[in-house]
Structures are given as C-alpha cells and as structure tokens.
C-alpha cells in the first residue's frame with residue numbers, strides 16, 4: 406500500500422449519531438475508535454470501565470439497543486443509529502435503579518472495578534428474562550469476571566433486583 | 580487499546596458489498612466483530628479496510644423453505660438459540676448456539692462469522708456438520724453452494740475465496756430427530772475442549788440415520804463416520820452405544836495441549852459421546 410493511501414485511511418472520519426443515555430450525540434469519528442473509547446475519551450463517560458480490553462472480562466458492558474454488549478469489542482461506527490445506555494444512564498434522575506439498590510443492599514461489590522459492567526449485565530439480563538432462576542443468573546453472569554471474586558453476593562443482588570423490579574411493575578395494593 | 584487505522588464502509592446491499600470488495604481486495608468482512616476485532620487488537624490481523632455487513636438486508640432473517648431452513652449469515656447466536664422454527668426443525672443449531680461464549684458474545688456474534696472464522700473449537704461447526712448444512716456464498720464471480728463439510732479446511736481455514744462472503748446457511752429440516760449438544764468448556768476460554776453434536780432419527784425402534792459431529796478435538800470439526808455406522812440400522816442398546824462412542828475419534832489426529840493431553844481428550848470425547856447418546860434414549 407502507498408503512503409498516500411495510508412494517510413487517506415488515517416484521515417477517514419465517519420459521521421455518526423448515537424443516542425447515549427437518551428441524548429443524541431452526533432460527531433464524525435475515525436473508524437478505529439472503539440465504543441469504549443468513544444464513551445470514555447470523547448464523552449468523558451468514565452463510568453464504563455475497561456479491564457482486559459480483549460473481550461474477556463465484561464467490565465466494559467453497556468446496553469446497545471437494550472442488549473448487553475462489550476463496548477471494547479464494538480466500533481463506535483458500528484453503533485451508528487443505535488441507543489446506548491451506560492452505567493451513568495441507569496438511574497432515573499436521583500433514584501437508583503433497582504439493580505443498583507440491590508447491589509448496595511447485598512454488598513455485591515468489593516473494589517468496584519467490575520461493578521459498572523456487572524450492573525449493566527444484570528440490568529440487561531433482567532430486561533431479557535425478568536424472572537430468572539438461580540442457575541440462569543449464574544449462567545448470565547458468565548459475562549463478567551470479578552477479580553475480587555465476590556460472585557455469591559452478586560448472584561444474591563441480581564435475584565433481589567428481579568424481585569424489586571417485579572414490585573415496581575406491580576406496586577403494592579395494585 | 581487503539582486499533583491501527585483502517586478504512587470502513589457499510590454497504591447497503593449485497594451488490595454494493597461485492598462491488599466494494601472488488602475495489603478493495605485486501606478488505607475483510609465485519610459481522611459481529613467478536614473474533615475479528617480481538618484479532619486486530621492482538622495484531623493477528625491488520626486489514627486495511629473493513630466492510631461492515633450489518634447494513635445488508637439480504638443477510639438477515641430465518642425463512643422456512645419447505646424441506647430446508649434458510650438462515651441469513653448475519654443471524655446472531657442469540658437469535659439462532661431462540662428462534663422457534665430453528666428450535667423445532669433444527670434444534671441442534673439452537674442447542675449449540677446457546678452454549679457459545681457469554682450473553683454479550685451471543686448478542687453480537689453471527690452464524691456467518693463463526694463459520695468463516697473456523698475456530699477448531701467453535702460450537703456451531705459441529706452442530707451444522709451433524710445437520711448436513713450447506714453454505715451459500717457470493718462473490719463477483721457469482722453464487723455457489725458448498726457443504727459445511729467442504730467449507731471447513733483446517734484451523735481458521737475455509738474453502739472461501741478471500742473476496743467471497745457467506746450469505747446464508749441452509750439446514751435440511753430435522754423435525755422429530757432426537758438432538759443434543761454436549762460441551763465441556765475450557766475453564767478459561769469457554770471454548771470447547773470437547774463438543775459433541777448428535778442427531779438421531781429412529782423408526783420402528785431402529786436407527787434410520789445417525790449423525791455425530793465433534794469439535795475441539797482435531798484441527799477441524801469432523802463427522803464420526805465409524806461411530807455413525809455402528810448405530811445405523813440398529814435397535815439401540817447400552818452395548819451398541821458404548822461401541823459407537825468408543826470409535827468417535829477413529830482416524831483423527833487428536834489434539835493435545837497443556838490443559839488436555841491427546842489421551843485425555845480422546846477419553847473425554849468417548850465418555851461425552853456415550854453420555855450424549857444415552858441421554859437421548
């Protein structure tokens with residue numbers, strides 16, 4: 406390949422619009438920017454953590470069009486036209502999401518490094534399957550690695566979050 | 580980890596995709612990116628250009644075509660796992676898709692990408708081999724069909740030309756066949772140390788058709804022809820199953836590595852095959 410061709414590639418910028426936590430973000434971006442880099446470095450949404458950066462650990466998990474995705478293994482340009490929810494967008498205003506409440510109640514974190522990914526994974530799993538069994542929760546949590554290995558409390562928290570979410574849908578007295 | 584620069588295009592149709600490839604012959608197709616992007620990060624691949632297939636409508640969807648199911652190449656693992664038609668008519672494909680990686684990987688990874696990537700420990704190749712599936716491929720030179728058997732040449736090697744893309748897979752319906760996929764995952768990678776896919780069709784208490792395919796054990800997924808032959812025509816009992824299972828690696832160069840020696844893997848494949856067959860009874 407000629408140097409000129411390389412230079413053209415480096416300069417290629419692609420217009421994208423990604424809806425992030427409810428707000429449309431329009432920009433022109435180089436194709437080699439990962440969604441994790443777009444979130445953290447371009448938008449300062451540093452709640453999304455990058456652990457392994459090789460799609461193994463799940464710390465970078467976000468919701469893309471409602472489905473859990475590792476943001477270190479999708480290009481920002483691939484998310485063009487899609488809706489992304491990061492941990493910053495999980496709560497509604499000042500009210501924590503039931504998954505966050507449950508993580509707090511069950512002490513489902515130690516150092517907290519994997520927690521943004523664990524929260525997003527849990528939220529995504531419960532959207533997909535609102536009444537998971539214990540074994541479905543464990544299988545789903547295959548999508549994160551917690552280096553503090555506090556899985557037991559994470560499982561408890563997800564089970565509790567499922568109940569809290571069911572309560573929200575069916576409030577007392579309804 | 581910033582990826583090396585590359586050019587990017589998202590063609591809107593199959594014709595546009597084929598044309599873009601003709602103009603940038605060193606480009607690579609990008610589907611779910613679950614294998615290609617990690618390879619680029621590890622500098623095992625450095626394509627000058629990526630052609631993102633997610634905008635090509637022709638690669639999507641699952642259709643009933645009479646005796647076959649037509650499964651678009653961009654079908655995600657999660658869709659394959661859950662689709663009611665696939666679960667009814669080609670259950671084995673769903674069972675294998677369910678066992679791939681983790682939820683995030685199943686949400687992005689695609690059937691076409693998995694077959695084209697041809698990892699020797701991947702799950703779908705075994706299931707699709709056992710189901711006698713066929714691949715439909717397209718390039719500027721036209722369209723062709725090839726069996727999954729003929730597609731898989733070796734580790735990360737397929738019979739696809741560099742500019743060819745998988746459009747769909749076609750699976751002959753296996754409605755009513757008894758099917759199972761058993762996987763012993765590697766504890767770190769989650770890929771199969773041994774994966775055994777079985778589809779058995781019985782009539783009047785005898786096996787009319789037996790398909791057994793194995794992944795993770797050799798340099799590519801394979802059909803266990805001798806084991807299948809033992810089952811064919813038999814009224815299956817414990818003894819027949821054990822004999823068939825004992826022959827599952829027959830003629831194969833079984834892989835050994837730090838985690839599983841060749842002898843261990845062969846033994847594991849035999850035990851897993853016997854249990855899978857027993858589980859179908």
Ligand SMILES: Cc1cc2nc3c(=O)[nH]c(=O)nc-3n(C[C@H](O)[C@H](O)[C@H](O)COP(=O)(O)OP(=O)(O)OC[C@H]3O[C@@H](n4cnc5c(N)ncnc54)[C@H](O)[C@@H]3O)c2cc1C
Nearest residue numbers: 610611612613614615680688689691692693695701702745
């Ligand atoms: C953490 C992790 C765990 C995993 N675990 C498993 C597992 O347990 N079992 C398993 O089977 N797999 C596993 N995978 C791999 C996963 O199944 C991938 O989705 C799959 O191998 C590739 O599909 P893709 O759509 O992501 O392809 P891509 O990564 O987009 O592409 C892979 C290759 O195929 C080519 N290609 C893509 N689409 C086409 C097409 N339509 N026609 C021709 N060529 C094409 C690309 O150019 C590239 O060379 C895992 C992946 C990760 C990241």
Ligand code: FES
Nearest residue numbers: 456458462463477
């Ligand atoms: S940082 Fe993305 S999976 Fe580990």
Ligand code: FES
Nearest residue numbers: 515517551552553
């Ligand atoms: S809480 Fe420390 S990595 Fe999970």
